[in-house]
Amino acid sequence: MAIRFGTSGWRAVISDEFTFNNVKRVAQAIAEFIKSTGGNQVIVARDTRFMTERYAQIVSEVMAGNGIKVLLPENPTPTPVVSFAIRSLELSGGINITASHNPPEYCGIKFNPSNGAPAAPDTTKKIEDIIDKIEPDKIHAMSLSKASNEGLFEIIDPKPQYIKALSEIVDFERIKAGGLRVICDLLYGAAINYLDELCQNLCADCNVVHNYRNAYFGGDRPEPDEDRLREYSTLVRDGGWDIVIATDGDADRFGIMDDTGSYVKPNEIIALLAHHLYVNKNMIGPVARSISTSHAVDAVASEFNQASLETPVGFKYLANMILSENAVIAGEESGGLSIQNHTP
Structure with missing residues (x-):
């Protein structure tokens, strides 16, 4: 075989x-x-x-x-x-x-x-x-x-x-000051005792969901996509939650829902984060995306006179852009991303 x-x-x-x-x-x-x-x-x-x-x-x-x-x-x-x-x-x-x-x-x-x-x-x-x-x-x-x-x-x-290394690249105190109310869905995966602990320590209120092992993942794929997060839409609107954060089975993909109960596509998150890294973190360098990812992040890079790099599908190609081209952010439409001073 x-x-x-x-x-x-x-x-x-x-x-x-x-x-x-x-x-x-x-x-x-x-x-x-x-x-x-x-x-x-x-x-x-x-x-x-x-x-x-x-x-x-x-x-x-x-x-x-x-x-x-x-x-x-x-x-x-x-x-x-x-x-x-x-x-x-x-x-x-x-x-x-x-x-x-x-x-x-x-x-x-x-x-x-x-x-x-x-x-x-x-x-x-x-x-x-x-x-x-x-x-x-x-x-x-x-x-x-x-x-x-x-x-x-x-x-x-x-x-x-x-966690110590993460605190050196993410402003934990700024997050604490925001008083956020967060729903954290771990989808029974490897983010248990990582993402939930961070949210509980940094947010004013945190509703942790699916934070225990279930090898069947609730009867579905552990994929934090729009279909999986739709169940929170009414809860977010009625309960006054600021954001839903979810991760996949091995915690290298994300899913986000905003305070209106709307799913925010990874294409949009990648572009928003690129803008944040250029403006608030003063990072310099190109952006990288897979061929199947939207050009929204390209538009952000262009505003800062930075290049956009396109790769085949697969994070192994994007990781190389961080290592070899010092990309500020590398992301794909499926919800995988990393940034310049984090892991490739």
Whole structure:
């Protein structure tokens, strides 16, 4: 069975193609790729999907069996935090067990190399070529108890350092002063204990929704799109809420509803944030968007005499614009974005 990476990692249906044996194959291939680059330490994280603890254990055992040290967060971890940990701890890469916004019967593996960005096509092609050649008896694994004794396994908590770094680029005190009333929908995903804690600490009133693990995601995809957020429209208008903020299964996509109960499209949010970064943060540089994203952000960049960069669909291409072109903001219509001084 050929395993191929898509726009963001490898995703497949659990117990169909996403099996223990295939997870081991992918993990072994990533381990061999990491070693070929001279790497020796990774973070292995997961979202809230069915059996992600077990899959993360399998991946960790294969990494350790190949002499690669594993840093394992104890709790589900947002994808941006994985990227942050790779860069801040100077790791060789990160492996995230997640199928992002896909339906609950799916699981997946995302790989980010040492730059913290989603793996580029040339990297995933190398990993795919290794997978195709792997024989079952060539997969190396080590129990985590043995790995721990040999210094190849460690439980970590990346949250405190990530929140501290976030406070250095986001004006927490300004948000507190705003007295906002926020509905925070975590969609049962990896943002639990991250986004909800931030909103509770920074906002005057916070209604946290779906802040517990449900591997079925309430019977739908964990996608914070207009259809999923429509249920809040009347509540927002009648209850005087200022904003609804939602995230997808691995917390790298957003959904926003304003104080009128209207869904605000990611295209508009990206343009608004670009204007904010130019005006209030005095950032300089181009903007980047995928080919399927509206040109609204281009108009903002033009007002500040900055260029607009267009990429194929997939955040791996946008991340490269932050790294190579120092883009002020990079975003796509599906609700993924990052900014110049955050993780790619």
